[in-house]
Amino acid sequence: MKTKNYSSAPLPFQGQKRRFVKQFIEVIKKRPGQVYVDLFGGSGLLSHVAKSTHPDAQVIFNDYDNFSQRLSNIPKTNILLSDLRELNKGINPDAKLSDSQRERVLKRIKQENGFVNYITLSSSLLFAMQYVKSFDDLSKSTFYNKVKMSDYNADGYLSGVDIVKDDYRNVYSAFKDQPGVVFLIDPPYLSTDCSSYENYWRLKDYLDVMLCLYDNSYVYFTSNKSNIVELCEWIETNTGGKNPFNGAVTQTMSVSPTYNTSYTDMMIYKYI
Numbered sequence: 001m002k003t004k005n006y007s008s009a010p011l012p013f014q015g016q017k018r019r020f021v022k023q024f025i026e027v028i029k030k031r032p033g034q035v036y037v038d039l040f041g042g043s044g045l046l047s048h049v050a051k052s053t054h055p056d057a058q059v060i061f062n063d064y065d066n067f068s069q070r071l072s073n074i075p076k077t078n079i080l081l082s083d084l085r086e087l088n089k090g091i092n093p094d095a096k097l098s099d100s101q102r103e104r105v106l107k108r109i110k111q112e113n114g115f116v117n118y119i120t121l122s123s124s125l126l127f128a129m130q131y132v133k134s135f136d137d138l139s140k141s142t143f144y145n146k147v148k149m150s151d152y153n154a155d156g157y158l159s160g161v162d163i164v165k166d167d168y169r170n171v172y173s174a175f176k177d178q179p180g181v182v183f184l185i186d187p188p189y190l191s192t193d194c195s196s197y198e199n200y201w202r203l204k205d206y207l208d209v210m211l212c213l214y215d216n217s218y219v220y221f222t223s224n225k226s227n228i229v230e231l232c233e234w235i236e237t238n239t240g241g242k243n244p245f246n247g248a249v250t251q252t253m254s255v256s257p258t259y260n261t262s263y264t265d266m267m268i269y270k271y272i
Ligand SMILES: C[S@@+](CC[C@H](N)C(=O)[O-])C[C@H]1O[C@@H](n2cnc3c(N)ncnc32)[C@H](O)[C@@H]1O
Pocket: 009, 013, 014, 015, 016, 017, 018, 039, 040, 041, 042, 043, 044, 045, 046, 062, 064, 065, 166, 167, 168, 169, 186, 187, 188, 189, 197, 198, 199
C-alpha cells in the first residue's frame, strides 16, 4: 500500500525543516542503501522523508522532544479542538477573543485529563510563533481564533522508522562506528527562540555538535545567523585546526519571517 508522503510535520513544530524537504530528497537520493540517523529529530520530518525516499533503509528518529506522544494523542487533541471550534463559532478567523470567550475556552481545556498537547493548542490560540507548555502559561496569554478547520491526521507518518529518545551524544556514539551511516544533524539554532524546545543551547553546546561531522557522512542544517561556517573557516586558517566542512556541498535558502527581516538557511552535506 502506498503511504502518504508528508512535506511538513503533521502537527505544529517550531524549526521543522519543511522548506528544505525537496532539496533534502535530492541530496539523500544520491546515497541509497544507507542507515539514516536523525540525531535531532524534532518533529521527525527528516526521518519521515528519509524513510519514504528509501523504504529499504534503516531510519532512526531521535525523538528527544517526545513528538510521538503528541502524534499518538492526535485523536484526543482533535476532540478538544473540535469543541473549541464549536465554542468559537461566529468569531472571525484570527480575531482576538474577548475575556468571556477566553474564559470559556480555558474552562474547556481545564476539563482535559492526562496528556494535553499545549504546543498544538498554542498554534490554535496564540499569536504567531508563541508557544507555551502548561495550562498556567496558557491562562496568562491573549487568545486569537486560530483553530484549524480540519482535524489533524498523521496516518503512516512514522511507519517503518525506528524511534529512540536520548541525548544526541549517546545516539551518535551508538552509530558512529557502523558502516554506511548518514547522520542527519539539525541542532537547535543559536540565538533563536527555543521556547518550545526541551532546553536552551549555548555556544559550547553548538560547537560540540561539530564533533559529529568529522569522518562521517552527514547532512547538517544551520543558518547564517549562527556564523558557524565562518568560525570553522577562521579556525582552520588561523590555528591550523581541521574544518569539518571541508569538501562539503552547501545549499542555501533565503527566509523572510517578517517584511523587514531575512536570513539564510543552509543545508550542508558531505558523503565520505
Ligand atoms: C531544529 S530542531 C530539529 C527539527 C527537525 N529536523 C524537524 O524537521 O522537525 C532541533 C531539535 O533538537 C532537540 N534537542 C535539543 N537538545 C537536544 C539534545 N541534547 N539531544 C537531542 N536533541 C536535542 C530540540 O528539542 C529540537 O527538537
